[in-house]
Amino acid sequence: MGTCEVCGNDYAMAFEVHAQGQVHTFDSFECAVTKMAPICEHCQCRIMGHGVDVGGHFYCCAHCAHAAEPERARTIQDAVSV
Numbered sequence: 001m002g003t004c005e006v007c008g009n010d011y012a013m014a015f016e017v018h019a020q021g022q023v024h025t026f027d028s029f030e031c032a033v034t035k036m037a038p039i040c041e042h043c044q045c046r047i048m049g050h051g052v053d054v055g056g057h058f059y060c061c062a063h064c065a066h067a068a069e070p071e072r073a074r075t076i077q078d079a080v081s082v
Helices: 029-036 062-068 070-081
Strands: 015-019 022-026 052-054 057-059
Touching: 015 029, 022 029, 052 062, 057 062, 062 070
Parallel strands: none
Antiparallel strands: 015 022, 052 057
């Protein structure tokens, strides 16, 4: 059994995620995402895909990146097109 570090559920099918030198225990992907996924700096949703990194700022998609940083629209487009 493992105890989920997010919800505290003691679950026989808990799993570990090894990341950045740490070990995390979760009972579901939902809890893993809640703890580990970065948050979009524009819409505040969890970024579960690749997302968009613009100068160290993280967004869930190009739309949010454009909305948050319209003056850097060209840079954002170049980053998304790659």
